Amino acid sequence: MKLYNTLTRYKEDFKPIEEGKVKMYACGPTVYNYFHLGNARPFVTFDTLARYLEYRGYDVTFVQNFTDIDDKMINRANEEGITVEQLADRFIKEYYVDADGLNIKRQTFQPRATQSMKAIIGLIKAMEANGYTYIIEGDGVYYDVSKKADYGKLSHYKLDELEAGGGERKASYEGKKNPGDFAVWKFKKEGEPSWGSPWGEGRPGWHIECSAMIKQYLGDTIDIHGGGQDLIFPHHENEIAQSEAANGCTFCNYFVHNAFVNIDGEKMSKSLGNFFTIRDIVKKYPYNVIRFFILLGHYRSPINFSDELLAAAQTSLGRISNCVRNANFVLSNGNLAGDAEADNVLEDAIKAAGDSFIAHMDDDLNSADAITDIFNLVRQVNSSAQEAKVSAAMLTAARDKILELTGVLGILLDLEEAIPEEITELANKRAEAKKAKDYALADQIRDEIQAKGYAVKDVPGGFKIEKAN
RNA sequence: GGUACCAUAGCCAAGUGGUAAGGCAUGGGUCUGCAAAACCCUGAUCCCCAGUUCAAAUCUGGGUGGUACCUCCA
Numbered sequence: 001m002k003l004y005n006t007l008t009r010y011k012e013d014f015k016p017i018e019e020g021k022v023k024m025y026a027c028g029p030t031v032y033n034y035f036h037l038g039n040a041r042p043f044v045t046f047d048t049l050a051r052y053l054e055y056r057g058y059d060v061t062f063v064q065n066f067t068d069i070d071d072k073m074i075n076r077a078n079e080e081g082i083t084v085e086q087l088a089d090r091f092i093k094e095y096y097v098d099a100d101g102l103n104i105k106r107q108t109f110q111p112r113a114t115q116s117m118k119a120i121i122g123l124i125k126a127m128e129a130n131g132y133t134y135i136i137e138g139d140g141v142y143y144d145v146s147k148k149a150d151y152g153k154l155s156h157y158k159l160d161e162l163e164a165g166g167g168e169r170k171a172s173y174e175g176k177k178n179p180g181d182f183a184v185w186k187f188k189k190e191g192e193p194s195w196g197s198p199w200g201e202g203r204p205g206w207h208i209e210c211s212a213m214i215k216q217y218l219g220d221t222i223d224i225h226g227g228g229q230d231l232i233f234p235h236h237e238n239e240i241a242q243s244e245a246a247n248g249c250t251f252c253n254y255f256v257h258n259a260f261v262n263i264d265g266e267k268m269s270k271s272l273g274n275f276f277t278i279r280d281i282v283k284k285y286p287y288n289v290i291r292f293f294i295l296l297g298h299y300r301s302p303i304n305f306s307d308e309l310l311a312a313a314q315t316s317l318g319r320i321s322n323c324v325r326n327a328n329f330v331l332s333n334g335n336l337a338g339d340a341e342a343d344n345v346l347e348d349a350i351k352a353a354g355d356s357f358i359a360h361m362d363d364d365l366n367s368a369d370a371i372t373d374i375f376n377l378v379r380q381v382n383s384s385a386q387e388a389k390v391s392a393a394m395l396t397a398a399r400d401k402i403l404e405l406t407g408v409l410g411i412l413l414d415l416e417e418a419i420p421e422e423i424t425e426l427a428n429k430r431a432e433a434k435k436a437k438d439y440a441l442a443d444q445i446r447d448e449i450q451a452k453g454y455a456v457k458d459v460p461g462g463f464k465i466e467k468a469n
Numbered sequence: 470g471g472u473a474c475c476a477u478a479g480c481c482a483a484g485u486g487g488u489a490a491g492g493c494a495u496g497g498g499u500c501u502g503c504a505a506a507a508c509c510c511u512g513a514u515c516c517c518c519a520g521u522u523c524a525a526a527u528c529u530g531g532g533u534g535g536u537a538c539c540u541c542c543a
Contacts, residue, residue, distance in 0.1 A: 009473085027543075029543085030541095030542090035543085036543090038542090038543055039542095039543050040543085041543060042543045043543085045543095070541085071541075072541075072542095155472080155473095155538080155539080156472065156473080157471080157472065157538090157539065158471085158472095206541085227543065228542080228543025229473090229474090229537070229538075229543080230537080230538065230541095230542055230543065231542085231543070232473095232538070233472095233538065233539065234539085234540090235542095257543090258543070259474080259475095259536095259537085259543095260536090260537075260543070261543085262536075262537095265535070265536065266536080267536075267537065267542090267543095268543090269542055269543090270541085270542065271541075271542065296481075296482070296492080297481085297482065297483090298482085298483075300474085301474090301475080301482085301483095302474085302475080302536070302537085303481090303482095304481080308480075308481090308493090309480085309481060309493090311493085312480080312481065312492070312493040312494080313481090313492085313493085315492085315493060315494095316481095316491095316492050316493060317492095319492080319506095322506060322507080323507090325506095326506075326507075360483090366483075366484095368482060368483055368491085369482095369483055369484080369490075369491080371483095371491075371492085372482095372483070372490055372491040372492080373490095373491090374491095375490095375491055375492070376490085376491075379507095379508085382506090382507050382508070383507080383508060385507085386500095386507060386508065387508095434502080437502075439502055439503070442502085442503090443502095443503075443504085446504085455505075456505090457504080457505050457506065458501070458503095458504080458505080458506095459505095459506080459507095460500090464506095466505095466506095
């Protein structure tokens with residue numbers, strides 16, 4: 001598989017450190033609020049990457065953290081008059097509601113920063129022992145970026161350029177040796193939660209938790225590190241700096257970054273206030289549509305968000321669900337011929353879709369093209385099911401292939417649900433009315449069924465009932 | 470000021486040297502009492518200019534337009 005590596009800015013063949021095994025980490029949410037569509041994109045992207053690697057036979061250890069201590073957490077907790085811990089507990093619970101809805105698999109480990117203090121302190125100690133840190137009295141323990149020769153290798157920023165540029169930027173240089181230096185440990189301020197450390201009471205800096213949790217759960221060198229493009233600098237750059245300073249070896253081989261979700265061509269972000277939480281969107285569009293929508297574009301291309309685009313995605317996804325439902329209906333009702341030639345055509349389509357799906361996903365996780373492969377199979381399945389010349393076994397295999405491939409992408413389909421007896425009876429009455437050519441009555445009953453939230457549709461040999469959306 | 474990315478049909482979106490996937494929408498058709506679904510048909514000289522090449526949406530140079538990062542941000 002090829003992955004675009006931010007470190008080198010090339011698509012590279014993915015080679016894990018240990019054959020057959022993948023160690024990957026993705027930056028998780030800061031749990032002070034519901035997460036929005038922009039936040040959801042990396043969750044879905046890296047969940048899909050993990051699912052795909054597993055599909056290809058890798059044994060994947062995947063860590064995604066919860067950031068449960070930082071300025072935003074403290075401020076929000078104060079506003080609400082609760083502790084930071086209570087706030088975190090609440091929004092971790094809420095995270096799971098949306099994450100489960102989006103069919104994001106639970107990662108192997110989901111550590112919380114506040115529960116990783118030993119690892120954090122251990123990492124700072126190691127950096128200190130190696131001479132990378134210094135203390136600013138009354139402020140915190142800082143990392144000295146000038147001590148690391150290759151600082152900037154991820155973002156490809158040069159230290160002197162960082163200093164020179166920025167326009168509006170007002171960096172606080174006070175006490176720092178270099179403008180790019182950053183706190184790894186912040187000394188306690190009044191009213192803030194704190195933990196004991198060799199340097200005094202305080203709390204971890206922003207970047208240190210990821211470095212520490214990675215070391216604790218995955219080791220000194222990992223295969224893949226993921227996150228949004230805005231984390232390239234400074235967050236991931238500083239993670240590299242810290243971990244390599246402490247561990248003395250390469251931190252991570254492949255950095256993978258997703259592009260943003262835009263609204264009217266502008267980045268969706270909390271500071272611009274143009275964001276939509278998943279919780280809000282799901283009132284109108286189901287979770288599986290949201291996930292499908294995210295995967296409809298390549299992860300390194302920006303995607304635009306709008307109501308119309310979600311609506312189109314919903315119709316589009318419905319096409320796949322319809323196909324599987326149709327296949328199921330035909331399998332349970334139809335008498336399929338089992339014509340060898342028809343089977344061959346469908347078999348070819350199954351194979352082509354499967355092979356092409358893998359080729360596309362192997363090419364830097366091109367889910368957009370992979371979905372196209374599913375649609376191409378869908379068309380053939382619809383045709384085959386309609387003609388009813390294929391064998392039940394082949395149609396079943398085709399249907400299962402669709403389920404398999406959508407499953408790799410974590411896309412859940414809307415399949416049969418139990419139909420209440422009352423509805424079935426009404427549908428039977430309508431069928432009788434139709435037989436008696438009393439179409440007025442038939443249509444009236446259909447409306448009645450519609451009003452109860454179901455749709456009855458005539459198909460060759462009878463009718464079928466579906467839940468209306 | 471520095472650093473990246475992007476510009477493909479009405480809309481969304483792949484393709485990144487050999488004369489343009491897929492989805493949504495539109496129009497026509499098949500099927501149907503009607504409808505739904507499905508199937509078939511329908512649509513792009515790939516932002517502009519110049520260059521390289523037998524061959525460019527795809528490479529190079531120059532424009533124009535847009536976005537992001539350099540500060541909390543996925």
